[in-house]
Amino acid sequence: MSLLAAAAPVHLGTGEAVVFWILGPIALAGALGMVFSRNAVHSALFLVNTMLSLGVFYVVQQAPFLGAVQIIVYTGAIMILFLFVLMLVGRDSSDSVVETLRGQRVAAILLGIGFAGLVGAGIARATQHLPAPGVEKAQQGSGNIPAIAELLFTRYLLAFEVTSALLITAAVGAMVLAHTEREPGSRQTQKELSRARFLNNPRPQTLPGPGVFARGNSVALPALLPDGTVSEESFATGLEPQEVEEMPRPTGRAELGTPDDALGTLDPAPLDGGHR
Amino acid sequence: MTLTNYLVLAAILFTIGAVGVLVRRNAIVVFMCVELMLNSANLTLVTFARANGTVDGQVMAFFVMVVAAAEVVVGLAIIMSIYRTRRSASVDDANLLKY
Numbered sequence: 333m334s335l336l337a338a339a340a341p342v343h344l345g346t347g348e349a350v351v352f353w354i355l356g357p358i359a360l361a362g363a364l365g366m367v368f369s370r371n372a373v374h375s376a377l378f379l380v381n382t383m384l385s386l387g388v389f390y391v392v393q394q395a396p397f398l399g400a401v402q403i404i405v406y407t408g409a410i411m412i413l414f415l416f417v418l419m420l421v422g423r424d425s426s427d428s429v430v431e432t433l434r435g436q437r438v439a440a441i442l443l444g445i446g447f448a449g450l451v452g453a454g455i456a457r458a459t460q461h462l463p464a465p466g467v468e469k470a471q472q473g474s475g476n477i478p479a480i481a482e483l484l485f486t487r488y489l490l491a492f493e494v495t496s497a498l499l500i501t502a503a504v505g506a507m508v509l510a511h512t513e514r515e516p517g518s519r520q521t522q523k524e525l526s527r528a529r530f531l532n533n534p535r536p537q538t539l540p541g542p543g544v545f546a547r548g549n550s551v552a553l554p555a556l557l558p559d560g561t562v563s564e565e566s567f568a569t570g571l572e573p574q575e576v577e578e579m580p581r582p583t584g585r586a587e588l589g590t591p592d593d594a595l596g597t598l599d600p601a602p603l604d605g606g607h608r
Numbered sequence: 609m610t611l612t613n614y615l616v617l618a619a620i621l622f623t624i625g626a627v628g629v630l631v632r633r634n635a636i637v638v639f640m641c642v643e644l645m646l647n648s649a650n651l652t653l654v655t656f657a658r659a660n661g662t663v664d665g666q667v668m669a670f671f672v673m674v675v676a677a678a679e680v681v682v683g684l685a686i687i688m689s690i691y692r693t694r695r696s697a698s699v700d701d702a703n704l705l706k707y
Contacts, residue, residue: 343609344611352609356613360617363621364624367631375637376640379643383647386650393614393655395666397666398650398654402650405673406676413684417636421697440627444623444624455615455619456616463659467663469661483667499674502677506682506684509688510685
């Protein structure tokens with residue numbers, strides 16, 4: 333082992349250093365952004381950023397299988413699951429700024445800085461001469477995936493089988509937790525739903541959509557009623573309603589001429605010998 | 609540039625995740641911070657696999673990923689059911705046992 337350690341290089345190649353110094357700050361920025369962004373969706377996207385960088389690190393560190401699994405399982409499946417739950421729970425369920433324990437945030441950040449300093453310095457000191465022999469010898473020229481498979485189905489076979497039990501338990505548990513029990517016969521028929529809608533609802537029809545009769549159709553633009561006033565029922569939740577600009581109205585048929593003139597289309601329609 | 613760089617980066621990421629768990633109130637974001645901590649541990653495992661010259665560390669990282677996937681599924685289902693009963697995803701609001 334000491335012979336191997338003596339032969340193995342301590343310093344890594346330039347290409348790897350370039351990858352590290354580009355993606356390392358990106359991963360760090362993603363992690364910090366995740367913790368400090370108010371919006372939970374932004375947090376999820378920052379975390380995707382960090383996880384993608386880590387996936388590239390795995391590939392660079394001779395673990396291409398893990399890199400692929402990282403990108404497919406973590407950034408693909410798990411983060412989509414997170415986003416699904418975020419959208420179900422509601423995007424505007426953002427953090428409260430009320431501190432239950434006074435001074436807890438400051439204490440947590442100070443603790444984090446201290447912990448990072450201690451652990452980082454300890455690791456840096458303990459591993460500064462750590463050789464990097466690489467995993468080629470363990471792979472015996474057969475590649476990364478056969479080497480992992482060989483270990484997985486020989487030495488770690490029991491753990492692998494227990495993992496299957498864990499996964500099936502998790503799937504059943506998630507179904508049990510997410511299931512809502514409903515009394516048999518308590519489901520409303522279409523007739524009952526329709527009655528409830530028209531008898532108890534002061535407004536059975538749909539709410540006005542955004543931007544009707546206005547110059548844009550953004551959700552931030554409230555609808556304009558035919559008399560030009562803003563319809564308050566069309567305000568989008570969680571958005572500041574903006575000023576709306578009205579569409580120019582036709583003032584009179586005689587001034588406008590053909591519909592093409594009124595709309596300003598390029599090709600004039602052939603005149604039918606009317607009042608022009 | 610040595611393997612130390614990866615290990616220090618993993619330590620810093622782990623710390624950021626831990627601080628996030630302590631600081632944030634939204635249960636989903638707390639879960640994301642836990643994921644970040646698991647990921648940084650994975651980076652450490654892969655780095656030490658390279659330092660040891662074996663793929664055992666990579667197999668361990670693989671198992672961590674499996675466990676993390678199971679944990680996320682159950683955890684998010686719990687968050688959903690808490691949200692259904694209490695209309696809130698904040699970890700401070702799930703305090704019935706206090707009283």
